[in-house]
Amino acid sequence: MSGADQAGQETAAALDPAHESPTPPRRHGTGYTAVGVDLGEWYLAVAAPAGREPDEALVVSGEEVREQYAALVGATHALEEATFDTTRGQSQLVAAVWESMQAEISDGVEQVVEYARQFPTPLLVLEDLYYSEVALWEQRTSRELGAWLLPAFREALVVRANEVGLPVANVDPKGSTQQCHVCSEAGEVREKTLLCTTPDCPVEEVCRDRSAALTIAQRAIGE
Numbered sequence: 594m595s596g597a598d599q600a601g602q603e604t605a606a607a608l609d610p611a612h613e614s615p616t617p618p619r620r621h622g623t624g625y626t627a628v629g630v631d632l633g634e635w636y637l638a639v640a641a642p643a644g645r646e647p648d649e650a651l652v653v654s655g656e657e658v659r660e661q662y663a664a665l666v667g668a669t670h671a672l673e674e675a676t677f678d679t680t681r682g683q684s685q686l687v688a689a690v691w692e693s694m695q696a697e698i699s700d701g702v703e704q705v706v707e708y709a710r711q712f713p714t715p716l717l718v719l720e721d722l723y724y725s726e727v728a729l730w731e732q733r734t735s736r737e738l739g740a741w742l743l744p745a746f747r748e749a750l751v752v753r754a755n756e757v758g759l760p761v762a763n764v765d766p767k768g769s770t771q772q773c774h775v776c777s778e779a780g781e782v783r784e785k786t787l788l789c790t791t792p793d794c795p796v797e798e799v800c801r802d803r804s805a806a807l808t809i810a811q812r813a814i815g816e
């Protein structure tokens with residue numbers, strides 16, 4: 594990711610001490626607080642600092658975006674059944690929906706950036722995933738929102754982080770969804786949860802995306 598790894602200009606000076614938590618989060622070797630971000634469609638983003646509890650994670654709902662997208666797909670199908678040329682109508686529809694989805698993305702990105710900036714010297718940690726670039730126009734009849742949404746969110750997040758001087762690191766995404774954030778063993782993946790089957794691990798069942806955000810954060814500090 595170009596420019597994504599540059600350390601930011603604003604660090605401790607931008608932090609409000611009132612927002613610091615009583616138990617300090619675990620730091621990166623260079624003094625950063627690693628804040629992992631897991632992206633998806635159900636939850637647009639889940640952000641969590643290494644070493645914290647899943648309940649402390651920030652969760653950005655993807656509900657609004659999913660509804661807008663479903664409306665787009667439904668309306669496009671209706672227009673395609675028309676007996677006249679609806680290309681113009683379809684492009685206007687895509688433009689309108691794109692604009693409102695973009696507003697949702699910007700809002701979610703802002704929440705993640707502000708959440709991360711509460712912590713001392715934050716480092717935003719993303720999975721090193723290379724997405725294909727797909728235009729919303731090409732996705733308008735598809736049921737696969739993620740192909741457009743996830744890269745769009747990721748890109749907007751990196752751009753915003755760079756704007757505010759929040760450094761970004763990329764980590765290996767392999768198995769982050771399967772891995773228990775406490776014992777690091779692969780658990781049983783369910784629809785929205787992860788069941789840790791390691792004897793004596795205190796986790797048992799945890800929200801899959803919250804666990805993934807913690808795992809992503811911990812990968813940046815080598816845990």
Ligand SMILES: [Zn+2]
Pocket residue numbers: 773774775776777778789790791794795796797
């Ligand atoms: Zn475990």
